Amino acid sequence: MPLTDSLRDDILASVPSLRAFAISLSGNGDRADDLVQETLLRALANIDSFQPGSNLPAWLFTILRNLFRSDYRKRRREVEDADGSYAKTLKTQPAQSAHLEFEEFRAALDKLPQDQREALILVGASGFSYEDAAAICGCAVGTIKSRVNRARSKLSALLYVDGAEDFGPDETVRAVIGGNG
Amino acid sequence: MKDVKSKNATPGKQGGLNAEIQSRIGHQLRAMYDDVVRQGVPERFAELIRKLDASEPNPQLGTAGDKNDGRD
Numbered sequence: 001m002p003l004t005d006s007l008r009d010d011i012l013a014s015v016p017s018l019r020a021f022a023i024s025l026s027g028n029g030d031r032a033d034d035l036v037q038e039t040l041l042r043a044l045a046n047i048d049s050f051q052p053g054s055n056l057p058a059w060l061f062t063i064l065r066n067l068f069r070s071d072y073r074k075r076r077r078e079v080e081d082a083d084g085s086y087a088k089t090l091k092t093q094p095a096q097s098a099h100l101e102f103e104e105f106r107a108a109l110d111k112l113p114q115d116q117r118e119a120l121i122l123v124g125a126s127g128f129s130y131e132d133a134a135a136i137c138g139c140a141v142g143t144i145k146s147r148v149n150r151a152r153s154k155l156s157a158l159l160y161v162d163g164a165e166d167f168g169p170d171e172t173v174r175a176v177i178g179g180n181g
Numbered sequence: 182m183k184d185v186k187s188k189n190a191t192p193g194k195q196g197g198l199n200a201e202i203q204s205r206i207g208h209q210l211r212a213m214y215d216d217v218v219r220q221g222v223p224e225r226f227a228e229l230i231r232k233l234d235a236s237e238p239n240p241q242l243g244t245a246g247d248k249n250d251g252r253d
Binding site for chain 1: 199202203205206207209210211212213214215216217218219220221222223225226227229230233
């Protein structure tokens with residue numbers, strides 16, 4: 001369809017969540033904004049292929065996700081800029097202790113396999129249904145569900161196994177998480 | 182003081198993960214994401230869309246030039 005005013009407004013309204021998705025995927029604010037820019041250019045250049053009435057955010061997320069994956073393949077041998085680069089993109093820094101916890105979470109998220117990380121973000125943060133997430137990733141709904149479950153298990157193991165005293169007997173938690181590893 | 186309701190839960194029996202841990206992970210994930218969402222639309226992108234909207238041929242946009250049908 002042509003780029004109507006309302007479609008343009010909808011695309012603009014998707015930018016904040018596209019950025020959040022890009023930053024969550026890449027862990028790097030500058031790179032994320034380049035990804036968003038490329039996504040917007042590509043979307044607008046191909047706007048005729050967008051089906052009116054279909055899910056615009058899902059369409060845009062699919063473009064961004066595919067760009068990220070081709071970009072990732074190119075860059076995988078480069079040195080990752082994983083320490084603190086995300087935090088720099090925040091306008092308001094989290095409070096000190098929350099900041100530390102946040103960095104730990106970010107580091108754990110970066111350790112997930114890419115398939116699991118994107119599935120977890122789409123379902124757990126972007127709020128897409130399993131069906132939409134499956135369409136965005138080009139895989140079966142069951143595959144998305146299992147990736148999300150594996151991502152949650154792995155994050156639990158990375159973040160909480162050694163500090164699980166708050167949650168109950170160490171051995172119990174360890175056994176549960178170990179069994180899913 | 183913490184209100185840990187699931188302290189007496191027996192996660193092993195559920196074959197799943199501790200609900201408290203899962204809820205904390207979900208919370209952190211959304212907090213990370215929503216921090217960025219709350220930043221809104223940076224000027225860079227608002228301007229990009231405005232420029233494209235002016236239906237001017239844009240050298241950055243590959244096929245956009247094809248759509249200029251001489252209306253201007």
